[in-house]
Amino acid sequence: MKIDLAATLSRVFAMLDNLGAANSPSDLTDSKLEQNLLMTISRHQNAMDWLVDQHATGKVRPRTRKVLRWALAEIVFLSGVPAPHVVDAATSFVKRRHSPQEAGFVNACLRSICAELENKEHFFDNAPEHIRLRLPEILWSRWQDHYGKETAAAIAKSLLQQTDTFLRLREYPPQQPPKSIKGVLPVEPPEWAPNAKFYKLDRQAHVSIAEVFSSNTKFYIQDPATLLAPSLLAPRPGEIVADLCAAPGGKSVLLAEALKDTGILYAYDIAESKLARLQENLKGFSCVSTAQMDATQFQPAAPLDAVLLDVPCSNTGVLRRKPDAKWSFDLKKLSELAVIQSKILHQASQALKPDGRLIYSTCSIEPEENDLQIEEFLHSHPDFTLVKKQLILPDANHDGAFAALLRKKQS
Numbered sequence: 001m002k003i004d005l006a007a008t009l010s011r012v013f014a015m016l017d018n019l020g021a022a023n024s025p026s027d028l029t030d031s032k033l034e035q036n037l038l039m040t041i042s043r044h045q046n047a048m049d050w051l052v053d054q055h056a057t058g059k060v061r062p063r064t065r066k067v068l069r070w071a072l073a074e075i076v077f078l079s080g081v082p083a084p085h086v087v088d089a090a091t092s093f094v095k096r097r098h099s100p101q102e103a104g105f106v107n108a109c110l111r112s113i114c115a116e117l118e119n120k121e122h123f124f125d126n127a128p129e130h131i132r133l134r135l136p137e138i139l140w141s142r143w144q145d146h147y148g149k150e151t152a153a154a155i156a157k158s159l160l161q162q163t164d165t166f167l168r169l170r171e172y173p174p175q176q177p178p179k180s181i182k183g184v185l186p187v188e189p190p191e192w193a194p195n196a197k198f199y200k201l202d203r204q205a206h207v208s209i210a211e212v213f214s215s216n217t218k219f220y221i222q223d224p225a226t227l228l229a230p231s232l233l234a235p236r237p238g239e240i241v242a243d244l245c246a247a248p249g250g251k252s253v254l255l256a257e258a259l260k261d262t263g264i265l266y267a268y269d270i271a272e273s274k275l276a277r278l279q280e281n282l283k284g285f286s287c288v289s290t291a292q293m294d295a296t297q298f299q300p301a302a303p304l305d306a307v308l309l310d311v312p313c314s315n316t317g318v319l320r321r322k323p324d325a326k327w328s329f330d331l332k333k334l335s336e337l338a339v340i341q342s343k344i345l346h347q348a349s350q351a352l353k354p355d356g357r358l359i360y361s362t363c364s365i366e367p368e369e370n371d372l373q374i375e376e377f378l379h380s381h382p383d384f385t386l387v388k389k390q391l392i393l394p395d396a397n398h399d400g401a402f403a404a405l406l407r408k409k410q411s
Contacts, residue, residue, distance in 0.1 A: 033080075040073045042323035043134055043160055047124055048072040050131045055112040056105070064102060067094055071110055076123065083114050134160055136326055139316065146367060151393070155365075158395045159319045159326075165209065168227075169197035170218040172257040178217045183207025190398060192390065193227035220281075222250050225317070225392050225401040229308055229361035230254035232388060232405045235263075239305035242266040244295040244348055247274035249281030251310055251361075256285040266300070268293035296343040303353040311341045313362040313369050317392070317400025338368050345377050349384065354410040358384075361403040365393060370402040383409050 015038055041048075048069045052060060060068070071090040075083045087110045095103035116123065124132050130140035133156035143152035167184065169177060177197050178184075183205035189196040199219070201207065212219065230251050235241045237260045246252045247269035256265050265288045267278060272292040282288045295309070314334055315325040345360055352358060360377075362369050370391060378386060387405040394400035 037070070037073060037078070039323060040077050041069050042327075044073065044077055045069060045134075045324075045327055046136065047127065047131055047134055048076070050127050051076070051113060051123060052109060056109045058105070061102070063098070064094065064106060067106060068109060071106075072113070075110070075114065075117070083117060087111060087114065133157065136329060138331075139326060139329055142366070146365075147393070154395070155393055155400075159323065161320065161396050162203075163320045164203075164397075165201040165221060166223055167199040167201070167212065167219040168222045169199070170220055170253075170257065171196075172260055175218060178215070181212060181215055181217060184212055190224040190227060192392070193224070193231045196224075196227055198224060220250070220253055223318075223321075223399045224397070225363070225394075225399040226250050227254065228390060228392060228401045229310060229359045229403040230258065232390070232403050233306055233308055233357060233359040235259050235306055237262045240264045240302070241306045241308070242268065242298070242300065242304055242348075242351065243308045243310070244268050244293070244298055244344065245270070245310045245312065246290070247271055247278045249278045251308060252278070252282055252288070255308065256282060256288055259287055261285050261287045263287055263305075264289065266291075268295070268298070270294045296340070296347050298347050298351060300351050304351050304356060305353060306357040306359075307348045307351060308359045308361065309344055309348055310361045310363075311344050311369075313337060313341070313364040314366055315363055317363040317365045317394055317402070320394060320399065334366060334368055338373060341369060341373055342376065345373070346381070349377075349381055349406075349408070352408045354408055356408045357387075358406045358408070359403055360406065361401065363399060363401055365391065365400045365402070370404075374404045374406075377406075385409060 015034070049065065051072060052065065052068050067090050071086050074081050074086045087107065090110060091103045091107040094106045128137075130137045133140060133153060135156050140152065140156070143155060147155070166187070169175070183202050184199045184207075185202050187198045187200050189198050201209070201212070209221070233255070235255050235258045239259065240263055241255055241259065243252045243255055243265065246267040249267065252265065252267040259265060265285070267282060267288055267290045269275065269278060270293065275290060275292060279290050282290065295311075314329055314337060315322050316329065319326050341362075349358060360374060364370060371389070374386065374389060378384060384406045387407050389404035390402070392398065392401045
């Protein structure tokens with residue numbers, strides 16, 4: 001069956017352009033096939049580029065490379081469309097969109113690669129190690145330095161695995177765990193949140209999220225790693241708490257549940273466009289106040305008991321879900337993020353009561369955003385002490401995350 005790519009390729013390319021820290025494949029399309037295609041291209045991008053460069057004669061234009069990535073995702077990593085149809089579709093698309101000469105280049109490159117299809121499992125045997133692991137060279141080098149080669153390789157391999165959809169049983173209002181729900185399997189809670197009740201979608205059952213949510217059981221879609229920061233903060237009923245980088249609201253929900261809908265929870269975020277989703281996720285809690293707010297400018301009317309900061313970061317702990325983020329990682333952006341993180345941390349620290357608690361959290365595994373950030377803060381803020389910190393490295397069962405619990409000294 002041939003594919004009409006006049007609309008399909010244009011739509012996929014537009015979605016690829018919009019992938020980034022703010023958007024994942026599931027944000028851009030409801031089509032599972034398109035989501036899978038976007039994830040495949042993002043996960044294997046440098047391997048496909050390496051393969052193209054082995055077979056191309058001459059320099060490859062960025063617009064041409066984009067078509068070749070799509071074609072190789074279909075040919076090498078997916079199995080829904082026969083390779084000859086993919087080659088014909090890609091060639092025809094480039095001929096219509098650009099020129100016959102460029103189409104000839106695409107055709108020749110793809111046919112050269114297809115000639116090796118019988119041995120495609122060995123396509124990348126001669127590639128550099130970071131290519132085989134689908135990492136940019138800078139991350140492969142850094143992770144080896146920080147965690148050792150064996151652990152770095154294990155992290156990289158886990159990032160290529162399909163992510164499960166985890167469901168956490170809502171804790172407030174209290175409800176009984178379901179005896180069984182079609183398509184949902186119970187899983188062990190993470191060690192940093194041993195009392196949480198987790199489930200995951202059974203991939204073999206072909207049950208949709210909508211079907212699961214149509215039951216009387218109240219779930220929240222949540223990766224286990226997201227419980228680290230709220231669990232360390234451990235808000236108590238009646239406290240006044242702020243979540244200053246709150247959208248889309250997963251950690252705010254946990255805080256509101258722990259407060260048992262008492263006290264006050266300020267759930268703020270700098271992105272006004274994300275407030276609607278934040279408010280939807282927190283619907284039903286009367287203790288919550290949401291607003292657009294720049295965390296670097298936060299000044300509450302009265303000192304707070306606790307603050308949670310899930311600051312903007314490089315996302316290197318969540319590359320299973322946002323594989324495109326690894327290709328935009330660089331030291332300049334890392335340095336810029338560290339400056340923003342430091343400003344947010346300093347501003348939030350001024351909002352606490354004596355003996356107040358502050359959680360600094362990221363979904364990064366980079367030391368500059370985690371341990372080094374905390375060390376610098378403690379050096380410049382002697383009125384704070386470190387109570388506990390924890391780094392979770394990503395694996396097949398959860399994303400990566402870092403959290404540090406800081407306490408303001410009593411005067």
